[in-house]
Amino acid sequence: MRRRIIKxxxxxxxxxxxxxxxARELWLVFVGTIAGLVRRWGxxxxxxxxxxxxxxxxxIGNRSxxxxxxxxxxxxxxxxxxxxxxxxxxxxxxxxxGQQFIRLIVTDFGPTLTGMMLATRVGAGIAAxxxxxxxxxxxxxxxxxxxxxxxxxxxxxxxxxxxMTLALSVLGSVVMFGLGGxxxxxxFGVNPQLFFDVSLVRPRHLVIFILKALAYxxxxxxxxxxxxxxxxxxxxxxxxxxxxxxxxxxFAVIVLDFVISATALFLTGGDL
Amino acid sequence: xxxxxxxxxxxxxxxxxxxxxxxxxxxxxxVMFIIGTSGVGKSxxxxxxxxxxxxDGGEIWFDGARIDQLPERALGPIxxxxxxxxxxxxxxxxxxxxxxxxxxxxxxxRFRGAAALAEARRLLALVYMDEHAERYPAELSDGMRKRxxxxxxxxxxxxxxxxxxxxxxxxxxxxxxxxxxxxxxxxKLGVTAIVVxxxxxxxxxxxxxxxxxxxxxxxxxxxxxxxxxxxxPIVQQFITGQSSGPMETPGF
Numbered sequence: 001m002r003r004r005i006i007k008x009x010x011x012x013x014x015x016x017x018x019x020x021x022x023a024r025e026l027w028l029v030f031v032g033t034i035a036g037l038v039r040r041w042g043x044x045x046x047x048x049x050x051x052x053x054x055x056x057x058x059x060i061g062n063r064s065x066x067x068x069x070x071x072x073x074x075x076x077x078x079x080x081x082x083x084x085x086x087x088x089x090x091x092x093x094x095x096x097x098g099q100q101f102i103r104l105i106v107t108d109f110g111p112t113l114t115g116m117m118l119a120t121r122v123g124a125g126i127a128a129x130x131x132x133x134x135x136x137x138x139x140x141x142x143x144x145x146x147x148x149x150x151x152x153x154x155x156x157x158x159x160x161x162x163x164m165t166l167a168l169s170v171l172g173s174v175v176m177f178g179l180g181g182x183x184x185x186x187x188f189g190v191n192p193q194l195f196f197d198v199s200l201v202r203p204r205h206l207v208i209f210i211l212k213a214l215a216y217x218x219x220x221x222x223x224x225x226x227x228x229x230x231x232x233x234x235x236x237x238x239x240x241x242x243x244x245x246x247x248x249x250x251f252a253v254i255v256l257d258f259v260i261s262a263t264a265l266f267l268t269g270g271d272l
Numbered sequence: 273x274x275x276x277x278x279x280x281x282x283x284x285x286x287x288x289x290x291x292x293x294x295x296x297x298x299x300x301x302x303v304m305f306i307i308g309t310s311g312v313g314k315s316x317x318x319x320x321x322x323x324x325x326x327x328d329g330g331e332i333w334f335d336g337a338r339i340d341q342l343p344e345r346a347l348g349p350i351x352x353x354x355x356x357x358x359x360x361x362x363x364x365x366x367x368x369x370x371x372x373x374x375x376x377x378x379x380x381x382r383f384r385g386a387a388a389l390a391e392a393r394r395l396l397a398l399v400y401m402d403e404h405a406e407r408y409p410a411e412l413s414d415g416m417r418k419r420x421x422x423x424x425x426x427x428x429x430x431x432x433x434x435x436x437x438x439x440x441x442x443x444x445x446x447x448x449x450x451x452x453x454x455x456x457x458x459x460k461l462g463v464t465a466i467v468v469x470x471x472x473x474x475x476x477x478x479x480x481x482x483x484x485x486x487x488x489x490x491x492x493x494x495x496x497x498x499x500x501x502x503x504x505p506i507v508q509q510f511i512t513g514q515s516s517g518p519m520e521t522p523g524f
Contacts, residue, residue: 140324141362143344144351145376145424 022230029150029226033158036151052156060122060157061164068117068172075113076105076176077183084188097184098195102177106205107264107272108212110173111165112257115216117172118165119249123224126157127245130228131238139229154225158218165217166210173209204272208264215260219252273336275300275464276321276432281330282488283316290316292488293330300431303458303465305475307510308485309519314468315359317485318434321466322354323347335431352380355425356434361417363409369396369420370405376427395423399453415446422453433457435467439474447471451478472511476500484510486519 083097130153133139139149177196184190224245231241265272274297281294290313298304306314319325321332323342332340339350363372373392377383383391396402399419409417418438425433435454439447455478457463469475475482476496484492484499484507492499492507499507509517 136360137358137362138364140319140356141358141364143324144322144356146348146351146379146428147375 025230026223026226029154029229030222032148032150033154033222033225036148036155037158039151040155053159056156056160057164059125060118060160061167064118064121064164064168065171067121068114068168069175071117072110072113072172072176073179075109076178076180079109079176080180080183081187084184084190088188094184094188094190095194097190098181098197099200101180101195102198103200103205105173105176106201106209108257108261110176111169111209111212111216112253113176114169114172114213115165115220115253115257116250118161118168118216119220119223119253120246122161123220123245123249124242126221126224127228127231127241128238130154130225131231131241134229134231134241135234135237149229150225154221157221157225161221162214162217165220166213169209169213204264204268208260208272212257212260215256216253219256220249223248223252274298274333275335276466277331277333278317278321279331279333281317281320281332282328283313283320283325284328289488291485294485294489296483296490296493298432298464298466300464301458301462302480303454303467303478305467305469305479305482306485307469307475307482308491309510310470312485313488314485315436318356318436318466318468321434322351322356324356348380352428353430354432354434355428355430357418357421357425357436357438359436359440361409361414361421363417363421363424365409368406368408369401369412369423372409372420373424373427376424380428382428392423392427395426396420398426399423413446415442415449418442418446418450419453422450426457430463432464432466435465435469437468437470439469439471444473447474448477454478472513475511 080097080101083101084094087094087097130139133153142149142152181190181192181195184195185192227241227245227248230244231237276296276298278294278296281291282289283291290311294313294317296304296306296317306317308314316325320327320340321334323339323344327340330340331338334350334354339347342350363369364375367375370389370392373395374383374388377388377391382388393402393405396405399422401416401419401423404412404416404420409420412420422433422438433454438450438454442450451474454465454467458465458480467474467479479496481493481495482499483490486506492502492504494502499511502508505518508514509519
């Protein structure tokens with residue numbers, strides 16, 4: 001009995017130690033990425049292959065357009081329909097629906113849903129690519145060639161993700177709002193002029209939108225890169241890294257959403 | 273004094289010890305083979321030397337300086353002097369051979385622009401691969417990829433080259449060509465070669481000395497002739513490839 005308790009405590013301790021070690025490594029990848037950005041800026045010379053940034057902008061951004069537009073479009077339609085349905089049952093007054101809908105999209109759903117979508121599509125791609133390189137020793141070969149893997153592999157993805165998460169958040173939000181308005185018009189006869197009213201959107205909402213998009217854009221490649229670089233063994237290790245990147249990236253988006261929203265509420269005294 | 277020394281090296285993975293006090297010294301200009309059964313720690317040993325893995329205990333010395341405690345950045349100059357040819361060649365798939373070989377030249381600042389490409393072509397010619405310079409790794413056979421990987425390793429003009437199972441997976445003719453290349457590096461360029469292998473024709477064909485790792489230590493360090501003449505039952509079982517004998521092989 002005593003031995004079993006000691007074993008349990010040891011297992012728990014091992015989990016805590018592993019988690020602490022992983023958190024430290026994640027932090028080091030983040031710091032290394034920022035340092036790599038500074039080096040790239042300072043030296044005026046990319047430490048990644050020629051044209052890599054353009055390739056990553058295309059891979060992360062252009063190839064995600066359809067995925068983000070379709071997903072956010074459908075979510076916008078469902079949300080708009082449900083909101084109109086509830087209002088029709090209670091008051092039948094649709095005068096506030098568009099104003100509140102766009103405010104919600106700008107402060108939360110636009111960047112956050114885009115971030116969640118990119119955490120799955122982009123995060124999985126980055127982790128699988130880096131994980132494959134890790135288990136086939138290509139990362140070690142880079143280190144032997146005098147190349148810092150973070151500078152070479154993560155920094156261009158980080159930059160591309162920052163730019164494209166912001167751009168796709170804008171696009172996704174526009175589609176979400178547009179299709180939401182169309183749904184409201186076709187299902188409940190809501191006047192488009194009434195729906196497409198952005199007068200409640202203030203500059204502070206736009207600041208939150210940009211902050212969230214940039215935070216998600218930074219978190220997704222760092223988490224995915226960290227998972228890829230931790231891959232061990234063979235294909236099973238790459239699979240683990242990919243799964244961990246999707247879970248970790250999505251989790252990071254949700255946590256950052258909460259932190260930024262809570263901070264904004266605190267700073268504005270609840271008058272967001 | 274030896275160029276490379278491993279002193280009482282210990283290394284474990286997930287609590288399972290692999291190396292339990294390995295001692296090995298490699299002299300300048302020699303071709304040292306490290307042999308042993310799978311999972312015994314041969315590849316681990318050479319990766320410890322260049323900091324791709326960290327030791328748990330012991331000391332590693334290179335050219336009179338202790339290098340096992342150096343941080344990643346400080347390992348850069350060491351990795352210029354010690355190159356490694358990986359088991360799977362590990363050429364970068366998205367680059368042509370000439371770009372693969374030029375990468376370390378550019379990154380370590382030896383050459384820039386067109387000069388790096390010209391030097392890369394010269395190195396590919398050394399391994400008889402210059403006519404394939406513009407091809408991608410996926411278009412080549414395993415033997416050709418190995419030769420290109422050797423050219424990339426030579427780009428930094430290393431004093432020591434580590435070969436991780438250079439002939440594994442190759443047909444006998446390609447394997448002997450790789451052996452010849454390794455021997456030429458030592459004889460013509462004075463490069464010290466540390467070769468991880470289980471390939472008897474390589475071991476008895478080109479090695480100056482052989483270190484057999486067994487149960488985490490250097491069980492025997494001897495010349496190929498001494499190894500062949502050894503009456504040690506562990507050594508005999510390994511070199512004759514008998515499935516039954518005193519050797520403990522985890523997993524079998």
